[in-house]
Amino acid sequence: MSGSKKPLYLTVADELKEKIISGVFPIGSLLETEDRLTERFNVSRHTIREALRVLRDEGLIKSRRGSGSKVIPPSTSHHDTYQVMSINDLLMFSEDTTFDIESIELIKIEGNRARILDIPEGEEWLRIGGLRYRKGEKLPLCWSSYFIPREFANVGRLVQRFKGPIFTLIEDFSGQKVTEVKQQISASMIPKDLIEPLLTSRNSAALMVRRTYCTDDDKILQVTLNTHPADRFQHAMTMRRGRKI
Amino acid sequence: MSGSKKPLYLTVADELKEKIISGVFPIGSLLETEDRLTERFNVSRHTIREALRVLRDEGLIKSRRGSGSKVIPPSTSHHDTYQVMSINDLLMFSEDTTFDIESIELIKIEGNRARILDIPEGEEWLRIGGLRYRKGEKLPLCWSSYFIPREFANVGRLVQRFKGPIFTLIEDFSGQKVTEVKQQISASMIPKDLIEPLLTSRNSAALMVRRTYCTDDDKILQVTLNTHPADRFQHAMTMRRGRKI
DNA sequence: AAGATAGATTAGTTCGGACATCTTTTGCGA
DNA sequence: TCGCAAAAGATGTCCGAACTAATCTATCTT
The missing domain is CATH 1.10.10.10 (Winged helix-like DNA-binding domain superfamily/Winged helix DNA-binding domain)
Structure with a gap:
């Protein structure tokens, strides 16, 4: 007007x-x-x-x-809110990628890992790790690690044959809903232990995407950490301005 | 129900x-x-x-x-939409950073730059470049480049003393509204020409954040490109699940 | 052929009303 | 005092109507 x-x-x-x-x-x-x-x-x-x-x-x-x-x-801390119009891998990422699980194990969250994941130290979490590929591509898109609280660790039994985002499985399992996803994207040099699995070269850059999936009362249902060789992935999203008052 | x-x-x-x-x-x-x-x-x-x-x-x-x-x-390619709850630098980024402008010039968009910015080749755009600092910090947060279509290049005269996001200035100038921001985040090795201004070291990683600010009919009002040394910035945002039908 | 104007079209805004459905409060009986 | 049912409270759903404002189309004039 x-x-x-x-x-x-x-x-x-x-x-x-x-x-x-x-x-x-x-x-x-x-x-x-x-x-x-x-x-x-x-x-x-x-x-x-x-x-x-x-x-x-x-x-x-x-x-x-x-x-x-x-x-x-x-x-929000400002008047405009933005709607995400497309997130290329938050949801239904599995739609056009495949996830080759290489390890499923309970691990203790300690030291640097607690810091990187921003979750409490000393607890046991289920970790699912493996390579993710885009359909039809030989080079891995990223290494994905899923960290799941021990109380929902039984989903580890199901993930091998589960299609779709793992967090929906945890939702079913726990009877709770993910209502909030905190995402952090950063750059780093490629971690040494991932150079070979990711078929990339030393001294190259990597894009790290960490997501923390929470319920309404801030309970963490899952944390994921994706490590992408820099030249294989850009995180794209489109935000649309919310209706202004 | x-x-x-x-x-x-x-x-x-x-x-x-x-x-x-x-x-x-x-x-x-x-x-x-x-x-x-x-x-x-x-x-x-x-x-x-x-x-x-x-x-x-x-x-x-x-x-x-x-x-x-x-x-x-x-x-989105799924039924749920997500609302962004906090974007740490899309809006009011200038609120707690300072932008030291070092160059304002018309440049021809050619070759690699057209590709990086994903804008048409051959045109002239205004480029504003400089270092951005968080308040109270000595090390620059990033190098910021703003690319503005020639028809709005006159905003270049005003930005030196303008507080707030530059895109709002272009909105005032052009009479058009930014309704959509396309964001792409990637990792790379730090560009050689920015090692010194950013006071970082060679062979280190950088986080690149490109945003394309568009009107309702997909006209580009501005493109920004921020180059962050990897250890100085993580892009954080929280998404909340939209109302389900 | 192009521009201006008037009328028609269509969504946006505001009103009033009634009923459905869920939640909370109250009252009564055991 | 406690439990349960009924009543009251409050929002959600659906209806109809009228007016406003933005957009589109057709017609007229230059």
């Missing part, structure tokens, strides 16, 4: 957002009911519901029939 | 989605109008609009007042 007045529902949404951000409605509290809001803003319930939908879309509140609308922790 | 019947609007949304996916409504085509859909499904326009909102939320269509609802390319 270039120059024209802002729709009412957006005005209401902005005012509510302002109250949330400023702490009038702190995280965990319930917003006023829809009826109360229609009275206060003197607009229709439909307009209020539109405004609340904006807040839900922005991850500020969560509404439940019969319960009300609860303020939840904001998910 | 565990076990209970599915809301009408979701049924309608599913049917329309099925038609889009199966090609009955191919990408680029217009869906039937809201009025036609209310007739066909024998439901209210409100129900139709709810269904269309679901399709919009999933990135399958784009609606414009007066124009209709156009089928757009699906953004």
Whole structure:
């Protein structure tokens, strides 16, 4: 709306957002009911519901029939949110790659590994390691390591014949849902022990992609670490600007 | 709705989605109008609009007042979409970094550079180059290069005293909005000409982050290329699973 | 042939209403 | 005091209507 007045529902949404951000409605509290809001803003319930939908879309509140609308922790540190339009290997990466498992073992998380993986030291986790290939290509795309908490280690029995992302298997197994994936991408020199399996040369660069798959209450269901020779993979994704208020 | 019947609007949304996916409504085509859909499904326009909102939320269509609802390319190859929760340098990167501009010049896009930047060869673009530092740190975070189409090259006059992301300046200048950012991250060995400015060592790895900022109709407003010494930067982002239908 | 204008088309916004469904609260009986 | 059922509260779904605003198309004028 270039120059024209802002729709009412957006005005209401902005005012509510302002109250949330400023702490009038702190995280965990319930917003006023829809009826109360229609009275206060003197607009229709439909307009209020539109405004609340904006807040839900922005991850500020969560509404439940019969319960009300609860303020939840904001998910971003800026006003624009972006939708990922394509992630080339987060999901259904297995769709056009093959994963040749070479080891399945319980390991102790210690020292440097705990740091690299950013998981607690001293625990035992299941580690599944192997080479990943793009279909029809001879050179491996990357070495993939999956780290799975010991309590779900039984998925190790199933992964050999499981098609699809392993984290969905853990979801089934644990009865919990991955709702958040933290991804970190970095560069390094190729680790010595992976030069031969990856058929690459010493003194070359590698792209490291680590992903931590968490539930709603920040429980880690899986950590993956992919090591790509630099010339075999670029991480591409397209982000689209979220609808602006 | 565990076990209970599915809301009408979701049924309608599913049917329309099925038609889009199966090609009955191919990408680029217009869906039937809201009025036609209310007739066909024998439901209210409100129900139709709810269904269309679901399709919009999933990135399958784009609606414009007066124009209709156009089928757009699906953004992901799977049913779940993910919202980016935090991007450490796409937006407000300038918030806690400083950018020391070292060169502003028009250059011809040729050969390898066209390939690296994935922009058309032969054109002239404005290139702004310099070192970026995190606040309070002596070692540069990265070398940043901004490539801007010649038609917006006049922003070069303003960037020296502009705070904030340069692409917002181009938006103001061009009257167009960045709606999509294509990002590609790769690893390489540090380019020779950047070893000294970045105060890093030869034979070390670098993280390359390229972003292409596009409008709705795929016009490129800016391309940025950041070259990070591997030990100074990891690209972190958190993705949250989108609302499931 | 091109540009301007008016009318038609289509989605966006806002209203009011009713009913369904889930959750919470209250009251009553054991 | 506790458990259960009913009532109340609150959001979700669906309907119909009217108006607004952006876009498209057809027609007229130059």
